[in-house]
Amino acid sequence: MKKILVTGAAGFIASHLIKKLLDNGDFVIGIDNFYTGSESNIEPYLQNENFKFIQHDVVTPYHFDVDEIYNLACPASPPHYQRNPIYTFKTCIFGILNALELAKKTGAKLLQASTSEVYGDAMVCPQDEKYFGNVNPNGIRACYDEGKRASETLICDYNREYGLNAKIARIFNTYGENMDVNDGRVVSNFIIQALNNEDITIYGDGSQSRSFCYVKDLVEGLTLFMDSDFTGPLNLGNPCEFTVKDFANYVIELTSSKSKCVYLPLPQDDPHKRKPDISLAREKIGFEPRYTIEQGIKNTIEYFRNKIS
Numbered sequence: 433m434k435k436i437l438v439t440g441a442a443g444f445i446a447s448h449l450i451k452k453l454l455d456n457g458d459f460v461i462g463i464d465n466f467y468t469g470s471e472s473n474i475e476p477y478l479q480n481e482n483f484k485f486i487q488h489d490v491v492t493p494y495h496f497d498v499d500e501i502y503n504l505a506c507p508a509s510p511p512h513y514q515r516n517p518i519y520t521f522k523t524c525i526f527g528i529l530n531a532l533e534l535a536k537k538t539g540a541k542l543l544q545a546s547t548s549e550v551y552g553d554a555m556v557c558p559q560d561e562k563y564f565g566n567v568n569p570n571g572i573r574a575c576y577d578e579g580k581r582a583s584e585t586l587i588c589d590y591n592r593e594y595g596l597n598a599k600i601a602r603i604f605n606t607y608g609e610n611m612d613v614n615d616g617r618v619v620s621n622f623i624i625q626a627l628n629n630e631d632i633t634i635y636g637d638g639s640q641s642r643s644f645c646y647v648k649d650l651v652e653g654l655t656l657f658m659d660s661d662f663t664g665p666l667n668l669g670n671p672c673e674f675t676v677k678d679f680a681n682y683v684i685e686l687t688s689s690k691s692k693c694v695y696l697p698l699p700q701d702d703p704h705k706r707k708p709d710i711s712l713a714r715e716k717i718g719f720e721p722r723y724t725i726e727q728g729i730k731n732t733i734e735y736f737r738n739k740i741s
């Protein structure tokens with residue numbers, strides 16, 4: 433039985449990852465300070481004897497004897513990571529430093545939840561791992577983008593200096609059950625607005641694109657990556673690309689909603705085109721997204737229908 437630490441345990445992605453690890457027979461320690469996560473996400477596991485939850489802020493050092501560490505603690509939605517940008521940056525930097533120090537002490541493998549945001553407003557599409565990105569270091573997204581980029585730097589330096597096995601997963605837009613109703617990202621906003629027959633809030637003219645990955649595919653990728661010898665960086669996502677405007681209409685159609693689209697100002701530095709090249713993930717870890725966008729979005733619609741009814 434492996435002992436595995438998951439930081440950011442009460443968050444959206446971690447809640448699915450923990451289920452997968454427990455189903456696999458592993459012992460899981462989850463830590464979180466509930467900055468954006470919620471107790472309802474871990475509630476199903478609290479009675480499980482193979483799960484232990486500790487409320488803790490990853491900015492402060494911690495110690496657990498574990499074999500593997502998944503470092504997911506960090507607000508991921510733009511309104512949440514911009515709410516307290518200095519704290520977001522600290523969570524990125526001290527969070528990964530503390531995880532790396534633990535990996536150094538215990539010999540644990542480490543997987544960092546990095547992001548497609550390291551590519552910024554990319555000048556190439558699709559984005560592959562060789563692209564160095566186009567990030568505004570002074571903008572409102574920088575607390576997150578640069579925090580995640582600097583975390584990647586620290587991981588590579590710890591690997592080189594101390595021979596750690598620390599991995600960089602660059603996660604692209606992921607959606608599914610357990611996203612928070614007030615998360616603020618496009619998938620949850622549009623579905624909730626459509627279910628309530630409220631205006632769908634498109635930022636800008638809606639011509640910017642995102643590519644959406646269902647969370648069950650993503651966590652499969654995370655565990656395949658952890659089990660491999662490869663350290664990355666590695667893109668994980670689904671190349672299924674939509675413009676934001678087309679995605680709004682798709683959600684309206686699937687929910688049979690009476691909502692209309694309204695157009696609001698585009699936030700600063702909002703990336704224009706985002707689509708992962710997942711050739712390396714296919715080659716190195718045999719990753720292949722299995723859920724169609726229709727299956728994934730329908731499951732997510734049902735989740736929010738129950739949540740808000």
Ligand code: NAD
Binds near residue numbers: 491
């Ligand atoms: P989320 O906001 O649902 O989960 C993040 C969790 O981290 C929350 O439970 C929050 O309370 C916790 N947290 C934040 N700061 C903390 C701190 N200082 N100490 C302890 N816990 C803290 O977001 P998510 O979508 O589940 O994202 C999880 C990870 O994946 C994040 O690191 C994010 O950057 C990364 N990621 C997510 C996506 C995506 O599309 N969902 C894309 C790229 C990267």
Ligand code: UDP
Binds near residue numbers: 509
């Ligand atoms: N977006 C939007 N309306 C919303 C929320 C988001 O038009 O209510 C747009 C946002 O401007 C961006 C895209 O949808 O272009 C994805 O935004 P999200 O916050 O989900 O994630 P990002 O990929 O930008 O971090």
